[in-house]
Amino acid sequence: MSALHLRHWPGAEERPALALHCMMGNAGYWKPIAADLRHRVRIAAPDLPGHGQSPDWAGGPPDYHTFVTRAAAALIDRPLDLIGHSMGATVALRIAVAAPEAVRSLTLIEPVLFAAAPEVMNDALLDDVAARLAAGADAEAAQVFLGVWGGLDWQSQTPAGQARLTRQIHLVQASNEALRQDSANILREGGLEAIDAPVLIVMGAESPPVIPAIADALAARLPDVGRARVPGAGHMLPITHPRQVAELIGLNLDRA
Template identity: 85%
Template sequence: MSGLHLRRWPGNEDRPALALHCMMGNASYWGPIARDLRTSVQIEAPDLPGHGQSPDWDGGPPDYHTVVTRAVAELITRPLDLIGHSMGATVALRIAVAAPEAVRSLTLIEPVLFAAAPDAANDRLLDRIGARFAAGEAAEAARDFLAIWGGVDWESQTEAGKARLTRQIRLVQASNEALRRDSAHILRDGGLEAIDAPVLIVMGAESPPVIPAIADALAARLPDVGRARVPGAGHMLPITHPHQVAELIGLNLQRA
Protein backbone atom coordinates (compact mmCIF):
# COMPACT_ATOMS: atom_id res chain seq x y z
CA MET A 1 0.00 0.00 0.00
CA SER A 2 1.33 3.42 -0.91
CA GLY A 3 -0.06 6.93 -1.02
CA LEU A 4 0.00 7.69 2.70
CA HIS A 5 -0.86 11.28 3.54
CA LEU A 6 2.33 12.94 4.85
CA ARG A 7 2.67 15.85 7.21
CA ARG A 8 5.96 17.72 7.31
CA TRP A 9 7.12 20.52 9.60
CA PRO A 10 10.02 22.97 9.12
CA GLY A 11 13.27 21.77 10.57
CA ASN A 12 16.85 20.72 9.96
CA GLU A 13 16.67 19.30 6.43
CA ASP A 14 20.07 17.64 6.81
CA ARG A 15 18.69 15.31 9.48
CA PRO A 16 15.35 13.69 8.59
CA ALA A 17 13.15 12.03 11.18
CA LEU A 18 10.02 9.94 10.79
CA ALA A 19 7.32 9.85 13.48
CA LEU A 20 4.60 7.20 13.64
CA HIS A 21 1.37 7.83 15.53
CA CYS A 22 -0.77 5.58 17.69
CA MET A 23 -3.81 3.51 16.80
CA MET A 24 -6.96 5.63 16.25
CA GLY A 25 -4.93 8.87 16.14
CA ASN A 26 -3.33 10.77 13.27
CA ALA A 27 -0.02 12.41 12.49
CA SER A 28 -1.12 15.95 13.36
CA TYR A 29 -0.33 15.49 17.04
CA TRP A 30 3.39 15.43 16.29
CA GLY A 31 3.22 19.14 15.41
CA PRO A 32 4.25 20.62 18.80
CA ILE A 33 7.04 18.06 19.15
CA ALA A 34 8.29 18.78 15.63
CA ARG A 35 8.38 22.49 16.36
CA ASP A 36 10.35 21.97 19.56
CA LEU A 37 12.90 19.83 17.70
CA ARG A 38 13.12 21.90 14.52
CA THR A 39 16.74 22.92 15.07
CA SER A 40 17.78 19.28 15.47
CA VAL A 41 15.70 17.36 12.91
CA GLN A 42 12.99 17.76 10.34
CA ILE A 43 10.07 15.57 11.27
CA GLU A 44 7.81 13.98 8.70
CA ALA A 45 4.84 11.94 9.87
CA PRO A 46 2.39 9.83 7.85
CA ASP A 47 -1.24 9.24 8.63
CA LEU A 48 -1.26 5.47 8.87
CA PRO A 49 -3.71 3.44 6.76
CA GLY A 50 -7.28 3.96 7.94
CA HIS A 51 -6.31 7.10 9.85
CA GLY A 52 -6.39 10.82 9.16
CA GLN A 53 -6.32 11.58 5.44
CA SER A 54 -4.69 8.33 4.31
CA PRO A 55 -6.58 5.62 2.41
CA ASP A 56 -8.46 3.00 4.37
CA TRP A 57 -7.17 -0.55 4.80
CA ASP A 58 -8.90 -3.05 2.54
CA GLY A 59 -8.83 -5.85 5.10
CA GLY A 60 -5.83 -7.71 3.68
CA PRO A 61 -4.04 -9.96 3.25
CA PRO A 62 -1.46 -9.21 4.39
CA ASP A 63 -2.39 -8.33 7.96
CA TYR A 64 -2.75 -4.72 9.07
CA HIS A 65 0.57 -4.46 10.94
CA THR A 66 2.43 -5.75 7.90
CA VAL A 67 0.62 -3.33 5.59
CA VAL A 68 1.54 -0.40 7.85
CA THR A 69 5.16 -1.53 8.16
CA ARG A 70 5.60 -1.89 4.41
CA ALA A 71 4.00 1.48 3.70
CA VAL A 72 6.22 3.21 6.25
CA ALA A 73 9.35 1.42 5.03
CA GLU A 74 8.75 2.83 1.55
CA LEU A 75 9.23 6.31 3.03
CA ILE A 76 12.76 5.56 4.25
CA THR A 77 15.36 6.36 1.62
CA ARG A 78 18.35 7.02 3.88
CA PRO A 79 19.25 6.46 7.54
CA LEU A 80 17.04 8.55 9.79
CA ASP A 81 15.79 9.08 13.31
CA LEU A 82 12.73 6.91 13.89
CA ILE A 83 10.12 7.81 16.50
CA GLY A 84 6.99 5.85 17.29
CA HIS A 85 4.12 5.97 19.77
CA SER A 86 2.06 2.99 20.90
CA MET A 87 1.27 0.85 17.84
CA GLY A 88 3.49 3.19 15.83
CA ALA A 89 6.34 2.31 18.19
CA THR A 90 5.90 -1.38 17.39
CA VAL A 91 6.10 -0.60 13.68
CA ALA A 92 9.26 1.45 14.29
CA LEU A 93 10.76 -1.43 16.26
CA ARG A 94 9.83 -3.92 13.54
CA ILE A 95 11.62 -1.79 10.94
CA ALA A 96 14.67 -1.41 13.18
CA VAL A 97 14.88 -5.18 13.66
CA ALA A 98 14.52 -5.84 9.93
CA ALA A 99 16.86 -3.07 8.74
CA PRO A 100 19.02 -1.75 11.60
CA GLU A 101 21.21 0.10 9.11
CA ALA A 102 18.25 2.37 8.24
CA VAL A 103 17.87 3.71 11.77
CA ARG A 104 20.08 6.45 13.19
CA SER A 105 18.25 6.60 16.52
CA LEU A 106 15.09 4.93 17.78
CA THR A 107 12.63 6.44 20.25
CA LEU A 108 9.84 4.15 21.42
CA ILE A 109 7.02 5.89 23.28
CA GLU A 110 4.73 3.46 25.12
CA PRO A 111 5.39 0.49 22.80
CA VAL A 112 2.41 -1.90 22.97
CA LEU A 113 4.20 -5.09 21.97
CA PHE A 114 2.16 -7.11 24.45
CA ALA A 115 3.84 -10.37 23.43
CA ALA A 116 7.03 -9.14 25.13
CA ALA A 117 5.37 -9.18 28.58
CA PRO A 118 2.04 -11.04 28.71
CA ASP A 119 -0.26 -9.52 31.33
CA ALA A 120 -3.43 -11.22 32.58
CA ALA A 121 -5.34 -8.01 33.27
CA ASN A 122 -4.52 -6.56 29.87
CA ASP A 123 -5.42 -9.87 28.20
CA ARG A 124 -8.83 -9.81 29.88
CA LEU A 125 -9.45 -6.26 28.68
CA LEU A 126 -8.47 -7.05 25.10
CA ASP A 127 -10.49 -10.27 25.13
CA ARG A 128 -13.56 -8.34 26.32
CA ILE A 129 -13.08 -5.75 23.58
CA GLY A 130 -12.71 -8.52 21.01
CA ALA A 131 -15.87 -10.24 22.22
CA ARG A 132 -17.85 -7.03 21.94
CA PHE A 133 -16.52 -6.41 18.46
CA ALA A 134 -17.38 -9.95 17.39
CA ALA A 135 -20.89 -9.49 18.79
CA GLY A 136 -21.45 -6.44 16.58
CA GLU A 137 -20.96 -3.94 19.41
CA ALA A 138 -18.19 -1.96 17.71
CA ALA A 139 -19.02 1.34 19.41
CA GLU A 140 -18.92 -0.26 22.85
CA ALA A 141 -15.65 -1.99 21.97
CA ALA A 142 -14.14 1.33 20.89
CA ARG A 143 -15.31 3.04 24.06
CA ASP A 144 -13.78 0.32 26.26
CA PHE A 145 -10.49 0.41 24.35
CA LEU A 146 -10.16 4.17 24.50
CA ALA A 147 -10.98 4.34 28.19
CA ILE A 148 -7.65 2.60 28.88
CA TRP A 149 -5.50 3.23 25.82
CA GLY A 150 -6.82 6.48 24.39
CA GLY A 151 -7.42 8.83 27.28
CA VAL A 152 -10.65 9.79 25.51
CA ASP A 153 -13.93 10.78 27.14
CA TRP A 154 -16.34 8.99 24.83
CA GLU A 155 -19.33 11.14 25.74
CA SER A 156 -17.47 14.34 24.85
CA GLN A 157 -16.89 13.17 21.27
CA THR A 158 -18.97 14.47 18.41
CA GLU A 159 -21.18 12.02 16.56
CA ALA A 160 -18.73 12.15 13.64
CA GLY A 161 -15.87 11.45 16.02
CA LYS A 162 -17.67 8.49 17.57
CA ALA A 163 -18.41 7.11 14.11
CA ARG A 164 -14.75 7.40 13.09
CA LEU A 165 -13.51 5.68 16.24
CA THR A 166 -16.13 2.97 15.85
CA ARG A 167 -14.87 2.27 12.32
CA GLN A 168 -11.26 2.18 13.49
CA ILE A 169 -11.73 -0.38 16.26
CA ARG A 170 -11.49 -3.06 13.56
CA LEU A 171 -7.87 -2.01 13.05
CA VAL A 172 -7.19 -2.66 16.72
CA GLN A 173 -8.60 -6.15 16.32
CA ALA A 174 -6.63 -6.66 13.12
CA SER A 175 -3.39 -5.92 15.01
CA ASN A 176 -3.82 -8.57 17.69
CA GLU A 177 -1.75 -11.24 15.99
CA ALA A 178 1.22 -8.90 15.70
CA LEU A 179 0.96 -7.20 19.08
CA ARG A 180 -0.29 -10.01 21.30
CA ARG A 181 1.28 -13.02 19.60
CA ASP A 182 4.22 -11.46 17.72
CA SER A 183 3.22 -12.86 14.35
CA ALA A 184 5.76 -10.42 12.85
CA HIS A 185 8.60 -12.11 14.81
CA ILE A 186 9.88 -8.81 16.18
CA LEU A 187 11.08 -10.70 19.26
CA ARG A 188 12.97 -13.36 17.30
CA ASP A 189 16.36 -14.48 18.54
CA GLY A 190 19.05 -11.94 17.70
CA GLY A 191 16.63 -9.34 16.35
CA LEU A 192 16.61 -6.75 19.11
CA GLU A 193 20.27 -7.44 19.77
CA ALA A 194 21.14 -6.37 16.20
CA ILE A 195 19.91 -2.80 16.72
CA ASP A 196 23.07 -0.77 17.22
CA ALA A 197 21.40 2.65 17.20
CA PRO A 198 20.71 4.35 20.54
CA VAL A 199 17.22 3.47 21.76
CA LEU A 200 15.09 5.39 24.23
CA ILE A 201 11.89 3.96 25.72
CA VAL A 202 9.58 6.68 27.04
CA MET A 203 6.65 5.96 29.33
CA GLY A 204 3.98 7.85 31.20
CA ALA A 205 4.26 7.45 34.96
CA GLU A 206 0.50 6.74 35.09
CA SER A 207 0.35 4.29 32.19
CA PRO A 208 -1.06 0.75 32.54
CA PRO A 209 1.34 -1.63 34.35
CA VAL A 210 1.94 -3.67 31.20
CA ILE A 211 3.91 -0.77 29.69
CA PRO A 212 6.84 -0.79 32.16
CA ALA A 213 6.85 -4.58 31.94
CA ILE A 214 7.21 -4.36 28.15
CA ALA A 215 9.93 -1.75 28.59
CA ASP A 216 11.82 -4.04 30.95
CA ALA A 217 11.60 -6.96 28.52
CA LEU A 218 12.79 -4.94 25.55
CA ALA A 219 15.52 -3.11 27.44
CA ALA A 220 17.00 -6.39 28.66
CA ARG A 221 17.85 -7.28 25.06
CA LEU A 222 18.71 -3.94 23.44
CA PRO A 223 22.45 -3.15 23.31
CA ASP A 224 22.18 0.63 23.80
CA VAL A 225 19.00 1.66 25.59
CA GLY A 226 17.75 4.26 28.03
CA ARG A 227 14.39 4.59 29.74
CA ALA A 228 12.45 7.63 30.90
CA ARG A 229 9.13 8.25 32.67
CA VAL A 230 7.14 11.45 32.38
CA PRO A 231 5.48 12.38 35.70
CA GLY A 232 1.73 12.88 35.58
CA ALA A 233 1.45 11.42 32.08
CA GLY A 234 -0.50 8.44 30.79
CA HIS A 235 -0.45 6.56 27.52
CA MET A 236 -1.17 9.60 25.35
CA LEU A 237 1.80 11.64 26.53
CA PRO A 238 2.84 12.96 23.07
CA ILE A 239 -0.47 14.86 23.15
CA THR A 240 -0.71 15.68 26.85
CA HIS A 241 2.99 16.36 27.53
CA PRO A 242 4.55 17.25 24.14
CA HIS A 243 7.31 19.50 25.44
CA GLN A 244 8.59 16.93 27.93
CA VAL A 245 8.44 14.24 25.24
CA ALA A 246 10.30 16.49 22.79
CA GLU A 247 13.02 17.14 25.35
CA LEU A 248 13.52 13.40 25.87
CA ILE A 249 13.57 12.69 22.12
CA GLY A 250 16.16 15.44 21.81
CA LEU A 251 18.41 13.72 24.32
CA ASN A 252 18.27 10.52 22.30
CA LEU A 253 19.00 12.43 19.10
CA GLN A 254 22.16 13.76 20.72
CA ARG A 255 23.28 10.22 21.56
CA ALA A 256 23.25 9.35 17.85
Protein backbone atom coordinates in the same frame (compact mmCIF):
# COMPACT_ATOMS: atom_id res chain seq x y z
CA MET B 1 -0.01 0.06 -2.08
CA SER B 2 -1.88 3.35 -1.70
CA ALA B 3 0.33 6.26 -0.72
CA LEU B 4 -0.05 7.53 2.83
CA HIS B 5 -0.84 11.16 3.55
CA LEU B 6 2.47 12.57 4.76
CA ARG B 7 2.73 15.63 6.97
CA HIS B 8 5.94 17.71 7.01
CA TRP B 9 7.11 20.41 9.39
CA PRO B 10 10.05 22.82 9.03
CA GLY B 11 13.31 21.65 10.51
CA ALA B 12 16.95 20.80 9.99
CA GLU B 13 16.97 19.57 6.39
CA GLU B 14 20.20 17.63 6.81
CA ARG B 15 18.74 15.41 9.53
CA PRO B 16 15.39 13.78 8.66
CA ALA B 17 13.21 11.99 11.19
CA LEU B 18 10.08 9.89 10.77
CA ALA B 19 7.38 9.78 13.45
CA LEU B 20 4.67 7.11 13.58
CA HIS B 21 1.48 7.76 15.54
CA CYS B 22 -0.70 5.54 17.69
CA MET B 23 -3.76 3.54 16.77
CA MET B 24 -6.92 5.66 16.44
CA GLY B 25 -4.90 8.89 16.30
CA ASN B 26 -3.34 10.81 13.42
CA ALA B 27 0.01 12.35 12.57
CA GLY B 28 -1.14 15.87 13.41
CA TYR B 29 -0.28 15.45 17.08
CA TRP B 30 3.44 15.44 16.28
CA LYS B 31 3.24 19.13 15.25
CA PRO B 32 4.27 20.72 18.59
CA ILE B 33 7.01 18.12 19.07
CA ALA B 34 8.31 18.82 15.55
CA ALA B 35 8.29 22.55 16.33
CA ASP B 36 10.31 22.08 19.52
CA LEU B 37 12.87 19.94 17.67
CA ARG B 38 13.00 21.99 14.44
CA HIS B 39 16.58 23.17 15.00
CA ARG B 40 17.77 19.57 15.35
CA VAL B 41 15.70 17.42 12.97
CA ARG B 42 13.07 17.73 10.26
CA ILE B 43 10.15 15.53 11.25
CA ALA B 44 7.78 13.97 8.74
CA ALA B 45 4.85 11.87 9.89
CA PRO B 46 2.35 9.81 7.91
CA ASP B 47 -1.27 9.27 8.74
CA LEU B 48 -1.39 5.49 9.03
CA PRO B 49 -3.88 3.55 6.87
CA GLY B 50 -7.43 4.14 8.04
CA HIS B 51 -6.38 7.24 10.00
CA GLY B 52 -6.37 10.97 9.31
CA GLN B 53 -6.27 11.72 5.59
CA SER B 54 -4.75 8.41 4.46
CA PRO B 55 -6.77 5.80 2.57
CA ASP B 56 -8.57 3.08 4.44
CA TRP B 57 -7.05 -0.36 4.80
CA ALA B 58 -8.83 -2.72 2.43
CA GLY B 59 -8.15 -5.80 4.54
CA GLY B 60 -5.52 -8.48 4.22
CA PRO B 61 -3.42 -10.12 3.19
CA PRO B 62 -1.06 -8.83 4.33
CA ASP B 63 -2.25 -8.25 7.87
CA TYR B 64 -2.65 -4.67 9.08
CA HIS B 65 0.65 -4.44 10.98
CA THR B 66 2.59 -5.74 7.98
CA PHE B 67 0.76 -3.36 5.65
CA VAL B 68 1.58 -0.39 7.90
CA THR B 69 5.21 -1.47 8.28
CA ARG B 70 5.73 -1.76 4.53
CA ALA B 71 4.11 1.61 3.92
CA ALA B 72 6.24 3.30 6.60
CA ALA B 73 9.45 1.61 5.47
CA ALA B 74 8.82 2.84 1.93
CA LEU B 75 9.23 6.40 3.26
CA ILE B 76 12.82 5.74 4.35
CA ASP B 77 15.49 6.40 1.72
CA ARG B 78 18.48 7.04 4.01
CA PRO B 79 19.36 6.49 7.67
CA LEU B 80 17.15 8.60 9.89
CA ASP B 81 15.87 9.13 13.41
CA LEU B 82 12.82 6.92 13.92
CA ILE B 83 10.16 7.80 16.50
CA GLY B 84 7.04 5.82 17.29
CA HIS B 85 4.17 5.95 19.76
CA SER B 86 2.10 2.96 20.88
CA MET B 87 1.32 0.83 17.82
CA GLY B 88 3.55 3.17 15.82
CA ALA B 89 6.38 2.31 18.20
CA THR B 90 5.96 -1.38 17.41
CA VAL B 91 6.16 -0.60 13.69
CA ALA B 92 9.30 1.46 14.30
CA LEU B 93 10.81 -1.41 16.27
CA ARG B 94 9.90 -3.89 13.53
CA ILE B 95 11.65 -1.70 10.94
CA ALA B 96 14.72 -1.37 13.16
CA VAL B 97 14.94 -5.14 13.64
CA ALA B 98 14.58 -5.78 9.91
CA ALA B 99 16.92 -3.01 8.75
CA PRO B 100 19.08 -1.70 11.61
CA GLU B 101 21.26 0.15 9.13
CA ALA B 102 18.30 2.42 8.28
CA VAL B 103 17.96 3.77 11.81
CA ARG B 104 20.14 6.51 13.27
CA SER B 105 18.28 6.63 16.59
CA LEU B 106 15.12 4.92 17.80
CA THR B 107 12.66 6.45 20.27
CA LEU B 108 9.88 4.13 21.42
CA ILE B 109 7.06 5.88 23.28
CA GLU B 110 4.77 3.43 25.09
CA PRO B 111 5.46 0.47 22.77
CA VAL B 112 2.49 -1.93 22.91
CA LEU B 113 4.25 -5.12 21.89
CA PHE B 114 2.19 -7.17 24.32
CA ALA B 115 3.88 -10.43 23.33
CA ALA B 116 7.02 -9.21 25.09
CA ALA B 117 5.29 -9.24 28.49
CA PRO B 118 1.79 -10.77 28.56
CA GLU B 119 -0.26 -9.36 31.44
CA VAL B 120 -3.54 -10.68 32.83
CA MET B 121 -5.49 -7.40 33.03
CA ASN B 122 -4.51 -6.30 29.55
CA ASP B 123 -5.29 -9.72 28.09
CA ALA B 124 -8.73 -9.57 29.71
CA LEU B 125 -9.36 -6.12 28.25
CA LEU B 126 -8.41 -7.15 24.72
CA ASP B 127 -10.47 -10.32 25.01
CA ASP B 128 -13.44 -8.19 26.10
CA VAL B 129 -12.98 -5.91 23.09
CA ALA B 130 -12.86 -8.94 20.78
CA ALA B 131 -16.02 -10.39 22.32
CA ARG B 132 -17.93 -7.13 21.90
CA LEU B 133 -16.84 -6.88 18.27
CA ALA B 134 -17.92 -10.46 17.65
CA ALA B 135 -21.32 -9.55 19.10
CA GLY B 136 -21.62 -6.53 16.81
CA ALA B 137 -21.25 -4.03 19.67
CA ASP B 138 -18.57 -2.02 17.89
CA ALA B 139 -19.15 1.29 19.68
CA GLU B 140 -19.05 -0.45 23.07
CA ALA B 141 -15.79 -2.14 22.07
CA ALA B 142 -14.28 1.23 21.15
CA GLN B 143 -15.39 2.77 24.46
CA VAL B 144 -13.96 -0.10 26.50
CA PHE B 145 -10.63 0.05 24.68
CA LEU B 146 -10.30 3.82 24.83
CA GLY B 147 -11.25 3.84 28.49
CA VAL B 148 -7.83 2.32 29.17
CA TRP B 149 -5.71 3.29 26.18
CA GLY B 150 -7.27 6.45 24.77
CA GLY B 151 -7.36 9.02 27.55
CA LEU B 152 -10.50 10.62 26.14
CA ASP B 153 -14.11 11.13 27.20
CA TRP B 154 -16.35 9.26 24.77
CA GLN B 155 -19.35 11.47 25.49
CA SER B 156 -17.36 14.60 24.59
CA GLN B 157 -16.71 13.30 21.08
CA THR B 158 -18.84 14.51 18.20
CA PRO B 159 -21.06 11.96 16.45
CA ALA B 160 -18.57 11.97 13.56
CA GLY B 161 -15.71 11.39 15.98
CA GLN B 162 -17.53 8.52 17.65
CA ALA B 163 -18.25 6.97 14.25
CA ARG B 164 -14.59 7.26 13.26
CA LEU B 165 -13.40 5.60 16.46
CA THR B 166 -16.01 2.88 16.05
CA ARG B 167 -14.63 2.10 12.59
CA GLN B 168 -11.03 2.19 13.77
CA ILE B 169 -11.54 -0.27 16.63
CA HIS B 170 -11.52 -2.95 13.93
CA LEU B 171 -7.92 -1.98 13.14
CA VAL B 172 -7.05 -2.60 16.79
CA GLN B 173 -8.50 -6.06 16.45
CA ALA B 174 -6.66 -6.58 13.15
CA SER B 175 -3.36 -5.86 14.92
CA ASN B 176 -3.77 -8.46 17.64
CA GLU B 177 -1.75 -11.22 16.00
CA ALA B 178 1.25 -8.94 15.61
CA LEU B 179 1.02 -7.27 19.01
CA ARG B 180 -0.19 -10.14 21.20
CA GLN B 181 1.33 -13.14 19.44
CA ASP B 182 4.30 -11.51 17.65
CA SER B 183 3.27 -12.90 14.28
CA ALA B 184 5.81 -10.46 12.79
CA ASN B 185 8.59 -12.21 14.73
CA ILE B 186 9.93 -8.93 16.09
CA LEU B 187 11.16 -10.74 19.19
CA ARG B 188 13.11 -13.34 17.26
CA GLU B 189 16.47 -14.43 18.59
CA GLY B 190 19.17 -11.92 17.73
CA GLY B 191 16.73 -9.34 16.36
CA LEU B 192 16.67 -6.74 19.12
CA GLU B 193 20.34 -7.40 19.80
CA ALA B 194 21.21 -6.34 16.23
CA ILE B 195 19.96 -2.76 16.75
CA ASP B 196 23.13 -0.74 17.27
CA ALA B 197 21.44 2.68 17.22
CA PRO B 198 20.72 4.32 20.58
CA VAL B 199 17.23 3.43 21.77
CA LEU B 200 15.10 5.36 24.26
CA ILE B 201 11.92 3.91 25.74
CA VAL B 202 9.59 6.63 27.04
CA MET B 203 6.65 5.88 29.34
CA GLY B 204 3.96 7.78 31.19
CA ALA B 205 4.16 7.31 34.95
CA GLU B 206 0.41 6.62 35.02
CA SER B 207 0.29 4.24 32.06
CA PRO B 208 -1.19 0.72 32.29
CA PRO B 209 1.13 -1.68 34.13
CA VAL B 210 1.82 -3.72 31.01
CA ILE B 211 3.88 -0.82 29.62
CA PRO B 212 6.75 -0.92 32.17
CA ALA B 213 6.74 -4.71 31.88
CA ILE B 214 7.19 -4.42 28.11
CA ALA B 215 9.91 -1.80 28.62
CA ASP B 216 11.75 -4.14 30.98
CA ALA B 217 11.56 -7.02 28.50
CA LEU B 218 12.79 -4.96 25.56
CA ALA B 219 15.51 -3.13 27.50
CA ALA B 220 16.98 -6.41 28.71
CA ARG B 221 17.86 -7.28 25.11
CA LEU B 222 18.73 -3.95 23.48
CA PRO B 223 22.47 -3.16 23.37
CA ASP B 224 22.21 0.62 23.84
CA VAL B 225 19.03 1.62 25.63
CA GLY B 226 17.78 4.25 28.03
CA ARG B 227 14.43 4.59 29.73
CA ALA B 228 12.47 7.64 30.85
CA ARG B 229 9.19 8.08 32.70
CA VAL B 230 7.14 11.29 32.46
CA PRO B 231 5.44 12.20 35.77
CA GLY B 232 1.69 12.76 35.59
CA ALA B 233 1.44 11.33 32.08
CA GLY B 234 -0.53 8.39 30.77
CA HIS B 235 -0.45 6.51 27.50
CA MET B 236 -1.19 9.56 25.34
CA LEU B 237 1.77 11.61 26.52
CA PRO B 238 2.81 12.94 23.07
CA ILE B 239 -0.52 14.81 23.15
CA THR B 240 -0.73 15.65 26.85
CA HIS B 241 2.98 16.32 27.51
CA PRO B 242 4.54 17.28 24.15
CA ARG B 243 7.29 19.48 25.56
CA GLN B 244 8.59 16.79 27.90
CA VAL B 245 8.41 14.22 25.13
CA ALA B 246 10.32 16.52 22.78
CA GLU B 247 13.03 17.05 25.39
CA LEU B 248 13.44 13.31 25.81
CA ILE B 249 13.56 12.69 22.06
CA GLY B 250 16.22 15.39 21.91
CA LEU B 251 18.34 13.54 24.47
CA ASN B 252 18.24 10.45 22.30
CA LEU B 253 19.08 12.47 19.19
CA ASP B 254 22.19 13.69 20.99
CA ARG B 255 23.23 10.12 21.70
CA ALA B 256 23.26 9.42 17.95
